[in-house]
Amino acid sequence: MKIESRLAQIGSQSEPVTGAVSFPIYQATAFRHPRLGQSTGFDYSRTKNPTRAVLEQAIAELESGDAGFACSTGMAALQTVFALFGQGDHLLVSLDLYGGTYRLIEKIMSRFGVTATYVDTNDMDALESASRPNTKAIVVETPTNPLMMITDLEKVCGWAKAKGYVAIVDNTLLTPFFQRPIELGADIVVHSATKYLGGHNDVLAGLIVTKGKELSEQMAFLHNSIGAVLNPQDSWLLMRGMKTLALRMERHQANATAIAQFLLGHPMVEQVFYPALPGHPGHDIQSRQSSGNTGIFSFRMKDARTIEPILRHIRLIAFAESLGGVESLMTYPAVQTHADIPEDIRRQVGVDDRLLRFSVGIEHVDDLIADLSNAFDAAQAELA
Numbered sequence: 001m002k003i004e005s006r007l008a009q010i011g012s013q014s015e016p017v018t019g020a021v022s023f024p025i026y027q028a029t030a031f032r033h034p035r036l037g038q039s040t041g042f043d044y045s046r047t048k049n050p051t052r053a054v055l056e057q058a059i060a061e062l063e064s065g066d067a068g069f070a071c072s073t074g075m076a077a078l079q080t081v082f083a084l085f086g087q088g089d090h091l092l093v094s095l096d097l098y099g100g101t102y103r104l105i106e107k108i109m110s111r112f113g114v115t116a117t118y119v120d121t122n123d124m125d126a127l128e129s130a131s132r133p134n135t136k137a138i139v140v141e142t143p144t145n146p147l148m149m150i151t152d153l154e155k156v157c158g159w160a161k162a163k164g165y166v167a168i169v170d171n172t173l174l175t176p177f178f179q180r181p182i183e184l185g186a187d188i189v190v191h192s193a194t195k196y197l198g199g200h201n202d203v204l205a206g207l208i209v210t211k212g213k214e215l216s217e218q219m220a221f222l223h224n225s226i227g228a229v230l231n232p233q234d235s236w237l238l239m240r241g242m243k244t245l246a247l248r249m250e251r252h253q254a255n256a257t258a259i260a261q262f263l264l265g266h267p268m269v270e271q272v273f274y275p276a277l278p279g280h281p282g283h284d285i286q287s288r289q290s291s292g293n294t295g296i297f298s299f300r301m302k303d304a305r306t307i308e309p310i311l312r313h314i315r316l317i318a319f320a321e322s323l324g325g326v327e328s329l330m331t332y333p334a335v336q337t338h339a340d341i342p343e344d345i346r347r348q349v350g351v352d353d354r355l356l357r358f359s360v361g362i363e364h365v366d367d368l369i370a371d372l373s374n375a376f377d378a379a380q381a382e383l384a
């Protein structure tokens, strides 16, 4: 079945007793055992909850994996995955990484003896020279946020496999609707489902998908042992959001492409970072490995002094952190999402004080362009 149909039908055929088209919320922590040594398959909701199980099965299938795990947030999902590693282990990690992931590795995982090297995951020589005898995994985001750098997943996951490393891909920005890393060789996919999967800026959630029996069993153990699981209400809310993922992603992409083109031709804008644009360095790889583009991109203004007034004058577009929801949000990465990344690394990847990140919503594109245009004009007038 096509992915649009599978998304719309999440949970709709999973309740045989009543035939409920929307899968029920099982707000229970414990389940009766018929007798000693028997179980309905459900014992305690941290281990397995019926509502969460439908969501986990759905994401595993959507990502072409073997098992799915729903966590309380994207960070909880990453923490659970990183618990695969311990004292003395080393990770290779994408440069221009989500700030929270960087903080988790540097401030928390480091206390457990896990170290990391940040590399351009598209530079095979750089990857090779950053490898160590104790390297255990590679952690990739593609596209990266905010600079939208693209990694060739097939090439890098193939290389990781030959080295015996676990290949972990954060697929938050594209979702399985546009990109399925496991089909390209990844072992583990992680999501901040708070973003496009949930899609409505109203639920925090994280998802993990594993490929292979051994990794799936290890992850089930960690997920249950750590306990940062998603509650039944939010599992339901997330499934409800995912049903419209295909429609939303198509509109996000169409709006973002039109706005990126508008900005590209604007005299106050220096550069636009969006892989859908033919001039983007990752355009060809992105077109090959994904069936579409995300609704988020970044752009660099020519004059840093225009940033503050632009953020003050946007009306329809909210100045807020986060991305991937139906409402458009503008972020200033240098002071918001990426503040925890040291300035030298930020500069190296290009997250500077003239960069804005735009998570384009599903409003009408004409209204979004008008809002930006007005804010630009007002900023220009203030500087004159």
Ligand SMILES: *Cc1c(COP(=O)(O)O)cnc(C)c1O
Binding pocket: 073, 074, 075, 076, 098, 100, 101, 141, 145, 170, 172, 173, 191, 192, 193, 194, 195, 204, 205, 206
């Ligand atoms: C937001 C985000 C996270 C963290 O997810 P939360 O749900 O906020 O905990 C991780 N990775 C990426 C790429 C993100 O955008």
